[in-house]
Amino acid sequence: MDKGNKGWWEFPRWSDVYEQGTDEYIEKAFATRSQGNQISCPCCTCHHRYWYGRNDVRDHIICNGFVPRNDESFHLGRMGPEREAEDLQHDEPSNMNDGIQELLHDALREGPNEEAKKFLNLIEEGQQELYSGCKKMSRLAFTIRLYIYKCDHKLPDVAIAGLLEFFKEVLPDDAILPTTMHEAKKVLKLLGLDYKKIDACPNDCMLYWAEHANATSCHVCGTSRWKSKESDQNDNCNEKPRRIPSKVLRYFPIKKRLQRLYMCAETASYMTWHKYGRENDGLLRHPADGQAWINFDKMYPSFSNEPRNVRLALATDGFNPFQTMSIVHSTWPVILVNYNLPPWLATKSEFLMLSLLIPGPLSPGNSIDVYLQPLMKDLDDLREFGLETYDASTNTRFDMHVALLSTISDFPGYAMLSGWSTKGKFACPCCHYEVDSVYLKYSHKFCYMSHRKWLDLDHPWRYNKRSFNGHIEARNEPVRLTGGEIEELLHDFPNEFGKEQPKMRQDADDPNPWRKFSIFFKSPYWKHCDLRHNLDVMHIEKNMFDNVIGTLLAIPGKTKDNVAARRDLKNLREEKGLRWVPELEGKELEDGSEEFPTSMFWMNDNEKQLFCQTIRNAKLPQGYASNISRCVQVGDRKITGYKSHDAHFMMHYLLPIAAKETLSSHVATPIIRMSNFFKGIWKKAIDPQDLDNLQSEIVETLCQFEGIFPPAFFDIMVHLPVHLVEEIKLGGPVGIRCMYAIERYLRELKSDARNKGRPEASMQKDSWPKNVQGLWFDILVNQKVHLKVLLIIPIKLAPHKNFSQSLVILSRVEERPQRRNKLEL
Structure with a gap:
């Protein structure tokens, strides 16, 4: 190298000149001044303070840069005996300092730790x-x-x-x-x-794990651990009998995977985006902007003071891994969502961490807590003891702690994770014991109405008897149960898991909506999380769109305005004194038959065809939505076969136009308001000042629906939108807390299930390196x-x-x- 030119360390670190200069420097430095196969590291972080081996010094110089000495004698090829002796005098560890330099090194904890060095x-x-x-x-x-x-x-x-x-x-x-x-x-x-195989009881009673790792039968139901008994094996005693477990849980450990997030400087910088990269303009863009995150930081300041501590959300859903729906099979993956990352990365498949693969063929139900034990054990260890992790962005080590803040699932999965039954009288977990539910005798289901409780106390609709159920509404809106109240209610709840256990049913005299005391409460901080379980906006929006479309077009099997619904109106008035939409009640004729008047949302065949034609003829930008026209059957006056994203697009843009063209303003206005509400809550950046307007918008819309549609229309999915604004205040925008990203990830898992005899095994084989942050x-x-x-x-x-x-x-x-x-x- 020409000494007259600039030094090699001034070249870009990715260049050949820099790498060649680094190798030459290391060779000459170790040949002249090494002590015990170590030299003082000349990188920008160490500054000749610490001694490392050949590979570590090379890594430090390339990653952190090189600091040359000011005197010319230090430069390559010009290290004389005098300079060498001086370097040894200043740099060599001395016994006279009693290990002060090593203690200082341990205190600063710079450089990769042992786990990072191995990697x-x-x-x-x-x-x-x-x-x-x-x-x-x-x-x-x-x-x-x-x-x-x-x-x-x-x-x-x-x-x-x-x-x-x-x-x-x-x-x-x-x-x-x-x-x-x-x-x-x-x-x-x-x-x-790597992953671990943990045998499980086929009845979901227990895992052969921890203290039960060597058990041969379930200690709850007594079922054998193996598919075949030892007596059925080969009679040759010299051969070890082959035992095939009845059920296998696949667990992907998360500790090393979380450590690897900090081994890249670029990714490590994204892991602190919520602290240093987030805009503080008052808008809600991330869960860190929500009140639940802020309250958690106040409750646990020692955790929040280290922005590199990881905050996770747990998501799960069941899916059929086969391409045909004629086979009944339900596999349940458990996925972790990283809330430290910015919104545009947190929901990418590369950053979704598959932690558990719960095998089918049946859903685990409430026994999902049995399969969550290995994951919760690691999460508790990371929360209590932490894990020493190397941060490549700062070249330092820190103790990484992890907290699980919430869960993401559809509504049936909500019941499995929380322990609250999402069916029956107390189906709404947000209203809990104060939910207004009425059983419909002829429709054989519960309806959930009385949304005037969420109006302002001076709102005139609270005193309007004629347009609603015939009563004045003076009650306040329900207040959510806190984690402490739930823990106090269920501290001695007898958890009994397994398919052999008798199912708990709600008694008419003493209805109990709880099915278990969730395993998440074993973590002491869980009760202090304000938003423990997220309502999935994706499924809520699709189900509400299904109810509106099915009822407006009178699609058989989808409409909520049928003979049973009309009979329920009369039954509610006679038995409970509730007059819901009295103009829809049927009249009994002289011959004993019933006559039902047409509703205000009734459309003739021509209007239905115009409604369908308006949606079918919509011209959409390329790639903005799927081919929605394939779902519209103008001749049959139906809209069927659409997916969740199709419903999302039609709800926001096409439904208001079709409703305005074909329906009266009294019916079209609340439908348009409903569409505007869902369009407003799906924004990536939400102004908190708009949330009160969105809340009043959805409450008034549901109240208007109560005066238009029969009670059978108001199932639990129509009621849940009244709680979505409150969850936005707590958890931020819905885009990072819904099931869209999880459903896309499940599609990738489904494509990996090629062995129909062992679908979970084939999924873990391919998802292991590719999909699971492999x-x-x-x-x-x-x-x-x-x-x-x-x-x-x-x-x-x-x-x-x-x-x-x-x-x-x-x-x-x-x-x-x-x-x-x-x-x-």
Whole structure:
């Protein structure tokens, strides 16, 4: 290197000159001034204060930068004996300081910890050339890219084995390739991409885990742990009998995966976005803007003082892993959502952490707490003891603590996680014991009305008897139960799990809406979380759209205005003195038959066709929505087969136009107001001053619906929107707290279930490296894998249309002129 030019340390750290200068410096420094295979680290963080080995010094110089000495004698090739002795005098650890320097190092805790060093050393060891002279891809990079290719294209292990054989014939003889796919998986396990198999009772009574790990039968129901008994095995005593567990839970440990989030400087900076990157303009953009987050920080200041502590939400839902719905099977994954990340990253599939894969074929129901035990054990350890973690953005170590703030699920899943029954008399968990529910004798279900309780106390509708149920409404809106009140109610609740346990039913004389004391309350901070369970806006919006469309178009099986609903009006007036929409009550004729008057929302066939035609003829931008016209059947006057996002789009934009064109203003006005409400709560940035207007909008809309539709229209999903504004105040915008991202993730899991005999096993095999934050770093094809290119987002190869393009992996390891990507850290 020409000493007349600028020093190598002034070049960009991604350049060849910088790497070459680093290697030359390390070689000469260790040859002249090493002590016990260590030298004082000259990086910008250490400043010659700490001593490290060869690999650690190289990593520090490349990641943190180099600090040259001011005197010329220190520069490479000019270290004289006098300078060497002076360096040793100043830098060598001395016994005279009684370990003060080491204590200072431990106090500052700079540099990677032991777990990070193991991971980084493994990456360094994997930088072997794929073959002599290969500069495009290392052995580790080739193995990982090959595994991603397998998962993306759903290739079996046999196909990969054949591809490896083909590569061996094409590549040079000294190429180091994995011989089988099993050998490639071993590398991923060393990277921390592992999972645990925990046997479970087929009746969901217990896990063979912890103190019951060696049990052979369930201590609750007595069912055997194995599918076949030992007596049915091979009679040869020398052979160990093969035992197949009846049910297997797959648990993906979260501790190392959370640590890896901080091993990349870019991702580590995103983990503190909620503290340093969030705009403080008073708008609600993130759960950190909600009152629940603020109250939690006040309750636990020691946790909130460290912004790198992780806050999670737990999401779960059941799905059928098969492509045909004729097979009854329900698999329940448990996914963790990282609330430290900004909203545009928190719901990406790369950052959703699959932690549990609960096997089918039936839903675990209330026994889901049995399967949550391993996850809750790790969460409690992380909350109480923390975990020493290396932060690459600051090159320091800290004790990472974790808190679970809330859960995300659909309404049946809400009951499974919270323990509150979402069916029957007390179906609303927000109104709890103060819910207004009325049983409809002919419709055989409960309805939930009396929304005037949420109006202002001086609102004239509170005193309007004629337009509502015939009574004055003087009650106040219900107040949510706090976590402390729930804990006091259920502190001695007898939890009994398993399918063999008798089902708890609500007694008419003493209805009990609780089904269990949730496992989340074992965490002492859970009772102080103001928003423990989120109402899913996605399903609420779709169900409300279903009720409106089905009733307006009188779709058979979907409409809420039928003969049973009309008979319920008369029954409510005679038995309970409630006069709901009296103009819809039927009249008994002389011949004993009944005559029902038409409703104000009734449409003739021509109006229904116009309603459907308006939605079908809508011209939408490319990619803005799906092909909604396929769901509209103008001739049959139906709108069916649409998905949740289709309902979301039609609710916001198309339904108001169709209602205005075909319905009277008395009916179209509340429908338009309902659409505006849902459009308002789906904003990415919400002004808190608009929330009171949104609340009054939905309350008045529901009150108007009470004067239009029969009581059968008001199921629990029509009632729940009255609580959504309150949850926005507590938890922030609904986009990061709904099931859209989870449903998209479940679609990826469903595509991985190719073995119908063992769907969960095939899902974990492919979701392990690809979907579950499996690859903790990004491999740049044109560079060596190094610390400076460690990323969290996994690379996914672009989909290929034919087999000839599947040789992309082989083409990327060929010799060709090297291109550099300008990457600055």
